[in-house]
Amino acid sequence: MVKYISKRLLYMIVSLLLIITATFFLMRIAPGNPFTSEKKLPPEIEASLNEHYGLDKPWYVQYGDYLGRIVQWDFGPSFKYESRTVNDLINDGFPVSLALGLEAILFAVAVGIVLGVIAALRHNKWQDYTAMIVAVFGISVPSFIMATFLQYLFAIKLGLFPVARWETFSHTVLPALALGATPMAFIARLTRSSMLEVLSNDYIKTAKAKGLSRGAMIMKHTIRNALLPVVSYMGPLAAGIITGSFIIEKIFGIPGLGSHFVLSISNRDYTVIMGVTVFYSILLLVSILLVDIAYGLIDPRIKLAGGKKGE
Amino acid sequence: MQQISKEKFQIVGVKATDAERISKPSLSFWKDVSIRFRKNKLAMFGIVLLIILIFMAIFGPYMTKFDYSTNDLMNTNKPPSSTHWFGTDDLGRDMFARTWQGARISLFIGVAAAIVDFIIGVTWGGIAGFKGGRVDEIMMRIADILYGVPYLLLVILLMVVLGANLTTMIIAMTITGWINMSRIVRGEVLSLKNQEYVLAARTLGANVTRIMGRHLIPNAMGSILVTMTLTIPSAIFTEAFLSFLGLGLTPPLASWGTMASDGLASLQYYPWRLFFPAILIALTIFAFNVIGDGLRDALDPRLRNKG
16 A cells, blocks of 8 residues: 555656646747736846846756745746735635535536436436436536536526626536536446446345345445446546636636636736646646545555556 | 147258358448447437538538628627528628638547547557567556646646647647557557467568558557547547637637637627537537447447446
8 A cells, every 4th residue: 555655656746747847848938038028128127027036047947946946835926916926826716716616526426426326227217318318418518618508598597596706605506517517427427337337246136135125225235336436536527627617717707716827828927827737736636646545445456555567 | 738739730841051051141340330330329310410510511611602701890790690690700700601610620620639649649559568568668657657747737838838729739639638549559459469360460470560550450440449539529628628718729710619719708698609609519529429439339239338
């Protein structure tokens, strides 16, 4: 277990180093220096600005400084908004994004599992077909189209929910639905297929034969085993929720980190793009690692020792 | 129970050869796949949908007398009518012509990304799987590390730096997109390379390129095809996603993503400007997804009902 985790941790750090290096050099070759979009600056001022931000040093010193700052959890300043730092944006926006993301995950997991279980128990009956049609649509309709459709129908036309902003619980319903729809569909399909597989096992027959009630059989023997693939989907789910939130937050005018990120992209605020990308990457890689470790803890059949390389 | 007399039975004769005869015509693997595929109603619906979409992408822009990039400031934001079938946008450009012009670009991006992924992924995965040992170890470690890099974040970063046009978009999408393909190809090649027919080909003096091209890749084609079919919708989605972030193609070029993104701003007043491209994005992704699923089921019937 320790060996497995340390190996995974090593990979994670290498991946992370790769993305930090990539962002650093990509931002260096990006057109223009950070101050070009403002009105033409006198050379002395530009020089002192460069000195202030350490841009007059050679690139390897800058790169080292950058790595050092990230280790200290400092993602650097914003070049467009003088007084703000990326850390401010994260402290400001991330709690909102996190709340939205958790609500969407809760919706996706709860509804997805219920749909999948129903579909599997009523295999090849109308409930199965209905659930799978819902799932196919959930996968085919991109989240931003779902979001605009929900917004148009339920907020603008029917007036059941607020159109935008982030204040009360009813403000959170539509964005969370839109963000969770695609993962919900994936989870429903995953649950259904693994339920079907589990249901065909001999120990289910044994459970039936010894006279276990249907409910007990499903709860004790089927669902617990069938949900393992769903746990392993949590990593990609986190990625989908994070990237999905960029657009959902923009559409619903939610002041989260996602909409700050989108704004920094349209402002070409390179240091913010860089800092937020690195922050998201750390977040994502850590959550995927945690999911994998949790998976190993839940499923005793998986040996995480990893002494031999698994094929 | 009623007695049945022996006279009621009649010997009709049986020939040993008849008993051994194969009643079903022999089918090649791909014929078998196509029969199974055609039984899948949803997948066939996807094929029909896709054919219509491709037909309209080719001929759609010529069906109306309006050009996709000509502004007509007297007729801006007109709702769908008999002259402008899908309405017009904020510069009076005909939405019908633009939608199908956009179809060309969106489909092109999807197919191009799938082909680039195919070329890099099959080469990388094929070499890693075939060489095995140290080479495989190193190549797959590189793939593992790249796989850890968050896909969409890298794509966004590249688009910010490189600027948006068709080439950079496809580069950004494929720079880590090929890894999935290479893993699948490697797995297939690993399991196929020790088969007798590969040994036979080697004995006859076939070189690596021939063994790969004639024996291993064609036999792995099933999983490769499924992966490609599922790459296309994800590339179309990524393009639309980038457009929403303001990193899409620049006018007068139109893709479904840029059109939907433009339409979003005026959703409350001119909903058709969002609805046509949005519905087409969803339909296309739907068509490719059900075709991919159907193909997977048809290639391996044992996998039916799995995911």
